[in-house]
Amino acid sequence: ILVTGGAGYIGSHVVKQLLEETNHKITIIDNLSTGSIKTVNTLKEIAKHVNKENNLSFIEADLSNFSLIEGIFKAKNFDAVIHFAASIVVPESVKNPIKYYMNNTVNTTNLIKLCIENNVNKFIFSSTAAVYGEPDEIPVRETTPTNPINPYGMSKLMSENVLKDCGIAYKDFKYIILRYFNVAGADIKIRIGQRFPNATHLIKVAAETAVGKRDKIYIFGTDYPTKDGTCIRDFIHVDDLADAHIKALDYLTENNKSNIFNCGYGKGYSVLEVINTMKEVSGVDFKVEITGRREGDPAILIADNTKIKEEMNWQPKYDDLKIICKTALEWEKKLLSES
Ligand SMILES: NC(=O)c1ccc[n+]([C@@H]2O[C@H](COP(=O)([O-])OP(=O)(O)OC[C@H]3O[C@@H](n4cnc5c(N)ncnc54)[C@H](O)[C@@H]3O)[C@@H](O)[C@H]2O)c1
Known part of the structure; x- marks a missing residue:
């Protein structure tokens, strides 16, 4: 499984659970722009602790280096991609929209392209409640109209649309879009957490x-x-959110069907x-x-x-x-x- 952004906050919690709860072999690609090598090292320790040190590899690379990423796809034969890597600060996206459209939309589109070209048919995408903008209905359902009010939310919605269109055009390609609400907290054993300074959460x-x-x-x-x-916000513990990704992988394997899910406590x-x-x-x-x-x-x-x-049997802990x-x-x- 390719995990982009696995050295970051949410990605690292998913890698931790993949190591502890499954036998998947994981490759992290991260440019360490907001992620940390310390997090990668802790994940390696966790892998060792559960006797799966061979299940984790880390490649420091930027997703904008299309030829490098293509080479990794050819070499690795991935079964699935879980795509966290993104730029995520809303006010910065207003000041520097190009950065957000390049990193969040263009790089994601290239990743989807590589999946289709290399027969990687399972794609899990980190989306956000920001795609809803200022919604008319609360609680927000997956069918609530999307109307992002900043470039960050729009850059994510554009990637969602690329996924939807590719799901129609390429019948084997299946995706799960997870729209996270406010992610918070740290690993229940306090081994990993959000490292990046100047957080806005x-x-x-x-x-x-x-x-x-x-x-x-x-x-x-x-x-x-x-x-x-x-x-008022819906805060979801990062370990419960990580579990939603494990469930999403199972869902794709069992149902072979694309879908969109909100991730929050309601x-x-x-x-x-x-x-x-x-x-x-x-x-x-x-x-x-x-x-x-x-x-x-x-x-x-x-x-x-x-x-x-109901559909993924996700139960928060x-x-x-x-x-x-x-x-x-x-x-x-x-x-x-x-x-
Ligand atoms: N944190 C939240 O509350 C929240 C809410 C909704 C959605 N999300 C989404 O979840 C995902 C992960 O967010 P996070 O909070 O873990 O952020 P994060 O900044 O901790 O993680 C992002 C990771 O991606 C890496 N990265 C960024 N651009 C890259 C590139 N071009 N090439 C390679 N690596 C790159 C960073 O170094 C970092 O490790 C993002 O897609 C974000 O939009 C987060």
Whole structure:
């Protein structure tokens, strides 16, 4: 299995589960732009621990190097691709859309092309709730109209469309699109987690503030039409999300059918609730500053997860805000002890 972006946050948790729970041989391709060699080394240790060191290989390469990636496809004979590699920061995508369309759409299209040319017929794609933009219905269903409001979301939706068209044109080619909501937390055993500095994800930022890496956390807007005025999001623990990928692989093997699934818990917590939970699990009453709304933040974003539960039999194990905050916090402490 080719895992692009396997040295990054979510990809590394999927590689960990593939190693621990399956016998697949895994090749990670990553350019280490936001991923880390330390994460790869930890994955190698995990592989060794479960006596599968031969099941993991790592190639440092950029997906934009089409001839190199083609050579890897020819050499490796992949059965499936799980494609995480992408640029993921929304405000950056507004300032530098070309970067996002090149990395997220052009490189993905090339990867799909290589799959089709080399008879690799299973493709799992990391998509995002950002494809829905500011949806008209909550909870958001897979059939809710897509209407991205920034280049990041659009670059992902364009890749979804390439997959859909290729699924129609090439009858053997099957894909699963997973639309993640707000991914958070760290490996339940705190071996891997989100390493990249300057994160914008709320729970990561709250954990960084709790351990003193930041002196305060900002709340962007307290005048939304929600119970406490702050935005509400559906936070999913990264290990539960990783499990959805293992299920997606099984689904493709068993059903040989393309599909789209939302990945979330189907319930939301407000920004204020998250901050208070992080304060509670850390025992630190860190400073919070209220500032104005950010453009393009919908008030409420919650997944309808009926489909993934019913059709893939996905059952979350860590559907608990305290567990999510606690693992994020413990991971942040671990990072602090490294430095
Ligand atoms: N984190 C979230 O909350 C979230 C939500 C929705 C969707 N997603 C999607 O999940 C996927 C993974 O996100 P993440 O949070 O793990 O981010 P991440 O930045 O930690 O991981 C991305 C990985 O891809 C690598 N990469 C990027 N461009 C590359 C290229 N051109 N060639 C080779 N490697 C490259 C990076 O080095 C990194 O290791 C992305 O596709 C993202 O759009 C994430």
